[in-house]
Amino acid sequence: MMKTRKRKKKLLTIPKFANEDAERKFWATHDSTKYFGAMTEVNEPLRDARSTKKAISIRVDEPALAKLKSVAAKKGLGYQTLMRMWVLERLEREAVRP
Numbered sequence: 001m002m003k004t005r006k007r008k009k010k011l012l013t014i015p016k017f018a019n020e021d022a023e024r025k026f027w028a029t030h031d032s033t034k035y036f037g038a039m040t041e042v043n044e045p046l047r048d049a050r051s052t053k054k055a056i057s058i059r060v061d062e063p064a065l066a067k068l069k070s071v072a073a074k075k076g077l078g079y080q081t082l083m084r085m086w087v088l089e090r091l092e093r094e095a096v097r098p
Contacts, residue, residue: 011037011038012034012035012037012038013035013038014035014038014039065079068082068083
């Protein structure tokens with residue numbers, strides 16, 4: 001009869017990131033379930049993000065909306081989320097313009 005050895009799983013540590021973009025790129029290419037041992041529980045209450053946002057309506061032509069949905073799907077986002085991100089990015093850019 002052969003003995004089988006149990007392999008100990010190597011605990012992976014989460015690297016320190018220079019910025020959010022580096023962290024985003026890391027998690028886009030790594031399986032977070034392999035890092036559960038390195039994660040700590042956060043005991044903060046969840047807040048409803050909708051309470052800080054105001055719903056609006058805008059009209060967008062069908063071809064533009066189709067392109068928007070396509071780009072959003074490729075990024076793994078909802079199209080409204082992508083639109084909100086783009087608006088906020090542009091507002092930041094405009095804020096630093098002379």
